[in-house]
Amino acid sequence: GAGVSQTPSNKVTEKGKYVELRCDPISGHTALYWYRQSLGQGPEFLIYFQGTGAADDSGLPNDRFFAVRPEGSVSTLKIQRTERGDSAVYLCASSAMSGFLAGTLGEQYFGPGTRLTVT
């Protein structure tokens, strides 16, 4: 079946602009995660949704970053007043379940990422 998809694959924007990054999770997956990967680093957690609600947004760096998942499927990561330091690859992942009982259903499947460049 289809995996996690993310659009756009690349986004170049000017400093100060607003951007939206979209994630389509695997159909039926209730948990959705956003990570940010800077050059030469591993991905860093941003936010986690269980269904429509943000269960944990502790990784969002500041209030310029916001994410929604209004219908419990597609999610949008929104960045206001972009800064050059926001340049990174933004990764989305989804899993069928979460929680300590999830077992193999908790495996996170990653999308290809959106490369954001702020000039």
Added chain:
Amino acid sequence: GDSVTQMEGPVTLSEEAFLTINCTYTATGYPSLFWYVQYPGEGLQLLLKATKADDKGSNKGFEATYRKETTSFHLEKGSVQVSDSAVYFCASEGDDYKLSFGAGTTVTVRA
């Protein structure tokens, strides 16, 4: 919070050589441990995992054993191929369901 430290690269090997990438973790509680791989031009893929102490994860000839006493999860492969060239990430997942990743190790295998 949880953190993962992995061997820095890059690592360059000849085909059929032995590969090991060291990974250690710090965590409260008993995390699940993972190795993810990112092939050129592709997204992150789960390579193997272990969910409790002494478990061994294995896939595609790669192995890693969850060592609680040394808080380690080293990745090994006995005979690498050119197709194993990729970036490898060690990761841990605690009770908060978030993955904490190492910085990644770039492996290049030469024919």
